[in-house]
Amino acid sequence: MSISVTGVSRRFGNTTALHPLSLEIAKGEMVGLLGPSGSGKTTLLRIIAGLETPNSGSIHFGDRDVTHVHVRKRRVGFVFQHYALFRHMSVFENVAFGLRARPSSERLSNAEIHDRVHHLLERVRLEALAKRLPAQLSGGQQQRVALARALAVEPEVLLLDEPFGALDAKVRLELRRWLRHLHEEFNFTSVFVTHDQEEALELSDRVVVMSNGRIEQIDTPQTLYRAPANRFVFSFLGETNRFAGEYREGRLHRDQAWIQLDKAGAPTSEVLLRPHELILTTAPDARAHLPVTVDAVSPVGSDVRIELTADWMDTPWLASITHHDFDRLRPERGGAFFVIPARWHQFAPENA
């Protein structure tokens, strides 16, 4: 089922959690709401679910206006940040809850409920634990119970609030993949909230980046990463190195350091660079003169991460170079190098 959010806003006392915003989510799409804490992403999710009432605007599921429809009747699946499993009920009863809560005219027989729950528990690989209490499960298992519980009522919309936030990295990766599969199999429309850019970019068909109660950009992960709409989106999506200085004749100067910018480009006082866009060399060239000192080296992972310092920086830079380059250059702590930017990004100044 498609979801339309139109002109929705929300205030809590004197603070505005959401400025009026609109959002269209297609049927079967998986959309991530990404933003730092306090950006309004959870409030938006809760408004879609009906757990929170907007001060203005409307919510439609397909053609149906659900703005004033009670949560109980919206038929959404909601997975809570800390799972919110019913602590005194067994795993089986947790999953069966939604089926037992149905009005008597629609209620399934006990045998049907039993079959449905066991089928779901099989899907989430928790059949053996059906009789356990939530407190006896690990975090990942609890999260799977929470998902099974939400899916038991066959919702057409699945909403997830920081679904993997409290889990360790390995379990998180596994559950992400698994959620993706479930999404494809059950074909529901899902919206999830996260502050983890990697998670948002990996899972979503489209990502909604939010800050301060506003939508900054809505795009596919690729477009978002390649063409961020503004400085906020750029810096939120990954590690950012900043060069600020004075613009003179196509060059940006700061003390002895400078970067040659496009002659055709607009003058700017700041450029931003990703760690992988930095080339480490032993000599400057016509593109830039950026002397740096190696402060720390971390050769773990697919790239070598190198922390760089210099007088002309406000905060240390981070460069990631290939192991091949690393073997060639052999940078060590305290070593002096030059940085050549392969690419850089410049944005209109923020006046928010």
Added chain:
Amino acid sequence: MKRIGDGTGTRLGLITLAVILTTLFLVIPLAGIFYQAFAEGLAPFWQNLTSNFTREAIGLTLLIALMTVPVNLIFGIFLAWLVTRFTFPGRRILQTLIDIPFAVSPVVAGLLYLLLYGRTGWLGSILSEQDVQLMFAWPGMVLVTIFVTCPFVARELIPLMQAQGSAEEEAGVTLGASGWMLFRRITLPNIRWALVYGVILTNARAIGEFGAVSVVSGSIRGETINLPLQVELLYQDYNTVGAFTSAALLAALAIVTLMIKALLEWHTHRREKTA
């Protein structure tokens, strides 16, 4: 490993002090009650216990408890629900107001009710026109007991419900549960032990309440005398055995209450361990 202050001397000293104080202030007076009750043998004790006045005092005491507990049980659940699940202006003030019956001396509470509901009182004069008499009758005693014991259940529930949060109820409602189903299947099972605990405390206080009740009772023998009042009345009549018989009865009720409480605590503790 030795902890700070964990010398043999300190430990022995503290233990001895604790034992001496407990004996002086708890064990001896408690034993004294039973000793005095049986001072003249079993027969006078039994005679006092089965006298009409004592039987009526027991009856009134139980009646007060029986009416107070359900009222405050329901009131306490509503109050805790209101304070922990909703935000509204005046919520903090309400939370403070809950404690007023604890803060105010029961005698003052009794006096207030007397002024308000007495024959010449503000509300009492209206009621007496309708031929309703609350003060110097058992309904007044029930009223003040409800007032004095009303924080117990709410006080037990509020911290627990605050700690548990409303996420489980929200989960329930997204799954389609009605308000009653949420309460019966999610809220109630989560708070049941705190609820039982609150009921035990309410009950203990309702049975033992003296101050507020003595102001509004009017001391009509066989009508508005409950067990605590009976103790005082008989003692002033120089019927020591009688007074201590009733006192022993109250003490026994208190001990039974404490035993139930301890049993529950042990039970919850064990549940938490296995969970």
